[in-house]
Amino acid sequence: MRVRTIAAIAITAVAVVVFATTFSGATLYSAPDEVTVGAAQAILGAAVPTRLRIPALGVDAHVQQVGVAKSGNLAVPTNFTDVGWYRAGPKPGEAGSAVVDGHVDNGLGVPAVFKNVQNLNPGDEILIDNASGTLRFVVQSVAVYPRKEVPLQQLFHGDGVPRLNLITCEGEWLADQKTYDHRVVVYAVLAG
Amino acid sequence: MKTRIAKIGITAALIAAAPFAFAQTYGSPTTDSSGSSGSQTSASTQTTDPGTTGTSASSGSTTPGTPNTGAGGDAATNAVVLTLSTLVAAGGLAFLARTRKVA
Numbered sequence: 001m002r003v004r005t006i007a008a009i010a011i012t013a014v015a016v017v018v019f020a021t022t023f024s025g026a027t028l029y030s031a032p033d034e035v036t037v038g039a040a041q042a043i044l045g046a047a048v049p050t051r052l053r054i055p056a057l058g059v060d061a062h063v064q065q066v067g068v069a070k071s072g073n074l075a076v077p078t079n080f081t082d083v084g085w086y087r088a089g090p091k092p093g094e095a096g097s098a099v100v101d102g103h104v105d106n107g108l109g110v111p112a113v114f115k116n117v118q119n120l121n122p123g124d125e126i127l128i129d130n131a132s133g134t135l136r137f138v139v140q141s142v143a144v145y146p147r148k149e150v151p152l153q154q155l156f157h158g159d160g161v162p163r164l165n166l167i168t169c170e171g172e173w174l175a176d177q178k179t180y181d182h183r184v185v186v187y188a189v190l191a192g
Numbered sequence: 193m194k195t196r197i198a199k200i201g202i203t204a205a206l207i208a209a210a211p212f213a214f215a216q217t218y219g220s221p222t223t224d225s226s227g228s229s230g231s232q233t234s235a236s237t238q239t240t241d242p243g244t245t246g247t248s249a250s251s252g253s254t255t256p257g258t259p260n261t262g263a264g265g266d267a268a269t270n271a272v273v274l275t276l277s278t279l280v281a282a283g284g285l286a287f288l289a290r291t292r293k294v295a
């Protein structure tokens with residue numbers, strides 16, 4: 001009897017651990033594996049974005065600061081409700097393209113913050129809040145690319161008019177690589 | 193007796209750990225060396241500066257690759273793992289409750 005009891009306790013404990021691990025992994029990203037490049041530390045200042053709002057989609061998200069992951073890819077927010085601003089690039093409102101990424105869904109298939117950004121239309125507004133106020137961007141275009149064909153130089157363009165580019169996943173799931181096969185990019189320009 | 197305990201322990205561990213075989217690891221973008229990573233114009237430096245992407249190799253600038261911003265493709269697998277682990281835990285707790293009641 002004692003042996004069975006011990007076995008039952010062990011099995012139950014392991015099952016609980018498996019459940020907790022899987023559930024947390026599916027619903028929360030842990031801290032990204034970022035490498036120390038460029039502006040590795042959190043940036044402070046009046047122009048640093050704090051919230052991103054997309055009225056047309058009902059999005060109102062906290063803005064995290066993200067860098068580059070060990071894979072070389074743009075790092076992602078640590079959860080499915082926030083968005084990530086690429087802190088080594090321009091701040092929103094500065095010359096060049098500020099880049100913000102966000103998840104499309106989580107590990108349980110629940111829609112995430114950027115689930116519907118592909119539905120944005122030219123003219124829709126994207127608002128960025130910072131300590132100085134609110135910047136208003138207007139969508140110029142929405143593009144879908146195969147994930148290896150995203151025009152990175154255009155996405156991360158560092159010069160020119162102040163732009164805001166949003167990026168998220170789209171398309172079919174590639175099980176072996178654990179990612180989607182397309183990316184959606186929303187190109188917006190500062191309107192005021 | 194010790195052998196029996198060991199056998200039961202091993203069996204229990206195998207059964208309970210089975211879902212781990214399907215469990216997914218999250219937390220960082222997928223490491224992909226096949227091309228989705230950003231271009232790097234100089235391996236000797238790690239300066240990330242998308243504003244100078246496309247400059248000569250001597251500039252040492254890099255641009256990050258596209259982010260991995262989804263995990264929904266694993267939803268079915270995760271659902272199975274969660275269901276199995278819930279059933280195992282519930283069964284274990286029921287057994288323990290019954291054992292305690294009898295005792």
